Amino acid sequence: MATLELIGFGSTGWGAFLLLGALLTLCVTATALAIGAVLGAIIAAAKLSSNVVLVTTGHIYTTVFRGVPELLIIYLIYFGGSSAVTAIGQSMGYEGFLGLPSFAAGALAVGIISGAYQAEVYRGAYNAISKGELEAASAIGMHRGLRFRRIIIPQVLRLAIPGLGNVWQLSLKDSALISVTGLAELMRSSQVAAGSTRQYFLFYIVGGALYLILTSLSDRAFNGAERKANRSMPASAMGQA
Amino acid sequence: MDIAFLSSTMVTLLKAVPTSLILFFLSIFFGGLLALVIVSMRVSGNPILSGFAKGYIFVFRGSPLLIQMFLVFNGLAGFDFIRHSFLWLFLREPMFCAVFSLALCTAGYSAEIFRGGIRAVSPKEIEAARAIGMSGFLMVRRILAPIAFRHALPAYSTEIVLMMKSTALASLVTVWEVTGVAQRLISQTYRTMEVFLCAAIIYLVLNFIILQAMALLEYWLSRHRRAVPQALKA
Numbered sequence: 001m002a003t004l005e006l007i008g009f010g011s012t013g014w015g016a017f018l019l020l021g022a023l024l025t026l027c028v029t030a031t032a033l034a035i036g037a038v039l040g041a042i043i044a045a046a047k048l049s050s051n052v053v054l055v056t057t058g059h060i061y062t063t064v065f066r067g068v069p070e071l072l073i074i075y076l077i078y079f080g081g082s083s084a085v086t087a088i089g090q091s092m093g094y095e096g097f098l099g100l101p102s103f104a105a106g107a108l109a110v111g112i113i114s115g116a117y118q119a120e121v122y123r124g125a126y127n128a129i130s131k132g133e134l135e136a137a138s139a140i141g142m143h144r145g146l147r148f149r150r151i152i153i154p155q156v157l158r159l160a161i162p163g164l165g166n167v168w169q170l171s172l173k174d175s176a177l178i179s180v181t182g183l184a185e186l187m188r189s190s191q192v193a194a195g196s197t198r199q200y201f202l203f204y205i206v207g208g209a210l211y212l213i214l215t216s217l218s219d220r221a222f223n224g225a226e227r228k229a230n231r232s233m234p235a236s237a238m239g240q241a
Numbered sequence: 242m243d244i245a246f247l248s249s250t251m252v253t254l255l256k257a258v259p260t261s262l263i264l265f266f267l268s269i270f271f272g273g274l275l276a277l278v279i280v281s282m283r284v285s286g287n288p289i290l291s292g293f294a295k296g297y298i299f300v301f302r303g304s305p306l307l308i309q310m311f312l313v314f315n316g317l318a319g320f321d322f323i324r325h326s327f328l329w330l331f332l333r334e335p336m337f338c339a340v341f342s343l344a345l346c347t348a349g350y351s352a353e354i355f356r357g358g359i360r361a362v363s364p365k366e367i368e369a370a371r372a373i374g375m376s377g378f379l380m381v382r383r384i385l386a387p388i389a390f391r392h393a394l395p396a397y398s399t400e401i402v403l404m405m406k407s408t409a410l411a412s413l414v415t416v417w418e419v420t421g422v423a424q425r426l427i428s429q430t431y432r433t434m435e436v437f438l439c440a441a442i443i444y445l446v447l448n449f450i451i452l453q454a455m456a457l458l459e460y461w462l463s464r465h466r467r468a469v470p471q472a473l474k475a
Contacts, residue, residue, distance in 0.1 A: 064441075066402075067406075067445045067449070068406070068441045068445060069406040069408075069410075069420060070406065070409075071413075071420060072420055073441075075424070076434070076437045076441070079427070079434075080433055083433055173305040174305075177305075180413065187307060191311070194311075194315065198319070199319070200311070200312075200315040200316045200319050201312065201319045201320065204311055204312040204316045207308055211303065212299070212300065212303040215303040
């Protein structure tokens, strides 16, 4: 069967190439999620603070990065970043164009977008912590740092899992847009395989199926994590989740 | 700051706004219709229909829109029987391909949002409608649909904003909407940041208008939840 040979792992098959692309998609999404976690935590803290400037800055960040098309943000970071790097290079006496590595630019762009969504997830999780627990912590004399580390962080992480699952799925699909910068992740590998064999339909279907496998496996992983994080919670409190 | 360049860029980009809006409205319209079909299959109780709807939702929510768009734009053209049928009249138009894939994709997400709205209709309201003798279509039209739509509205406004942003992908299948024109401008002027920032502002303004319109709609539809005027309180 010619079709099986094309998507197989033989010398004429594109199977390994596509799987490598899928792996790169996972790597770039995981990096983006990590970047987004840091940015999201900072923005959430800013939005929860009582300082007007910080609150406004946080608000502008989430509005802009949730309101501008992802493709445009990726272009902005990739091309804008490259011209910035080129300018720095020229000031140091380096001739010619310097490109930003597409993995770094892509992960940064998706991470910045993911940060805007993660900020809302963390903010919601923080607001869901029962005020009584915070009062109890203060009442037994926990100072701010200890209260943050022992009460707030574990609770926020537990309550944030479902929202983080959604953000992960979003980023996984956004990462397909990084293909425009030439990074050979799953979308780009499917395109390359489709273009060089002229079998567009076949390879886009296979690429799409690999995305479906990635999204459903990660859905399962997040459900498992949610169960695990909630294992010490009373059943009645879980009913609402 | 080169004000002259920025304003001429803005003018060029604004000329592409109608294309973006056409993409947006057509795909919201057809996607919404399709979502109604999918959600009725999903809640029909018939295992085959609801199985199909589940599969549809899984496929279109689980894979990136870009791959769906390329599948329609490049993939379908690979079949001779499609190239030789009347479908080719449509499928060779990038605009049609973009609207088609945007609508297919949003239908998957919207169907789930509508299902959430339907689940939020209290069984008592359905019972009450049945008790006064409403049945079938009349009950859906007067009771189920309005209540479900009201519940689904906040989530649906998010989906609509996502759709506005998704129209940017049409530039990758050669539709000259705002992002596509911005890219073409950059290849002529090499002024990346200025052009993309102008485009970003246009999208932000469009999304702001959409969100305000949805908030207004929500306000109109929630008259029952607003405070009762003092004079009417018994």
